[in-house]
Amino acid sequence: MTERNRKQDPIGLFDSGLGGISVLHEIHKELPSEDLIYFGDSLNNPYGTKDKDTIRDLSDAICRQLADAGCKAIVIACNTATSAAAPYLRARYGIPIIGMEPALKVAVDQHTNRRIAVWATDLTLKEKKFQDLMDKWGRDVPVTRVPCPDLVQLVEQDRLQDLEAVDAALQGYMALSGDPDAVVLGCTHFVFYRQRLQELYPEISFIDGNCGTARHLGEVLAGSLNDAGGKIEYRNSDGNKLGLSRRLYERLEDTQ
Numbered sequence: 001m002t003e004r005n006r007k008q009d010p011i012g013l014f015d016s017g018l019g020g021i022s023v024l025h026e027i028h029k030e031l032p033s034e035d036l037i038y039f040g041d042s043l044n045n046p047y048g049t050k051d052k053d054t055i056r057d058l059s060d061a062i063c064r065q066l067a068d069a070g071c072k073a074i075v076i077a078c079n080t081a082t083s084a085a086a087p088y089l090r091a092r093y094g095i096p097i098i099g100m101e102p103a104l105k106v107a108v109d110q111h112t113n114r115r116i117a118v119w120a121t122d123l124t125l126k127e128k129k130f131q132d133l134m135d136k137w138g139r140d141v142p143v144t145r146v147p148c149p150d151l152v153q154l155v156e157q158d159r160l161q162d163l164e165a166v167d168a169a170l171q172g173y174m175a176l177s178g179d180p181d182a183v184v185l186g187c188t189h190f191v192f193y194r195q196r197l198q199e200l201y202p203e204i205s206f207i208d209g210n211c212g213t214a215r216h217l218g219e220v221l222a223g224s225l226n227d228a229g230g231k232i233e234y235r236n237s238d239g240n241k242l243g244l245s246r247r248l249y250e251r252l253e254d255t256q
Contacts, residue, residue, distance in 0.1 A: 006224045010035040012066030013075040017045035017156050018248055019189030020077025023210050025252040030214035035229035037069055043237035046152050047080045048121025055084035063089050073221055079186055083127035096220045102186030103209040105137045115142045117177035120186030122147040144178040155189045158244050182207055195255050
């Protein structure tokens with residue numbers, strides 16, 4: 001394959017559902033000339049309550065589809081799928097596989113010796129990958145782990161405009177968070193709540209890993225970046241979610 005063809009090949013992204021659209025948005029801002037294919041597995045959402053083997057198999061099937069579409073790299077725009085499947089996928093595909101992880105290091109660097117809460121799925125918080133993060137960055141900082149399943153479902157059910165339900169969920173999880181100085185949004189779905197969280201809790205920092213992932217992708221693909229693309233293609237295992245996928249992207253455009 002020529003260098004020209006590699007540059008013009010798309011980048012694939014996938015998530016357990018619609019949360020990874022927040023990563024898609026950040027990557028499009030960082031690399032606006034790249035063609036992007038986003039696959040949301042809403043039919044099988046949520047991943048956070050499934051076992052590792054199931055998540056691995058679902059992720060493998062999606063990666064095969066993206067590889068068959070000619071993607072030059074794949075972003076696992078899902079902390080849960082990264083925890084469960086990233087090493088397996090990297091061993092199977094001969095293209096870069098970029099994963100996600102809760103931005104605990106960023107939070108610790110910005111809030112040394114202060115209280116941090118990590119909001120994520122139950123599986124992400126229980127996996128060895130997160131424990132390794134804790135061992136490396138969270139030993140000397142009070143860190144509270146908070147699984148937040150309702151925040152995933154409110155996005156998937158197109159209920160972000162239901163402020164009563166959104167506020168009840170956010171306030172409930174904050175009550176479990178140990179009076180934090182910073183909250184790590186350790187699931188890509190949670191980025192859709194950033195604006196409301198900042199309105200409700202202006203004294204707290206809310207941190208996610210999307211910007212870091214987009215920058216890392218650009219570094220990995222240095223020399224193979226497109227200069228003549230910029231299209232976004234949406235795919236979903238539930239075809240009824242394609243309209244919502246576009247609306248969620250537009251929501252991020254409106255709030256940036």
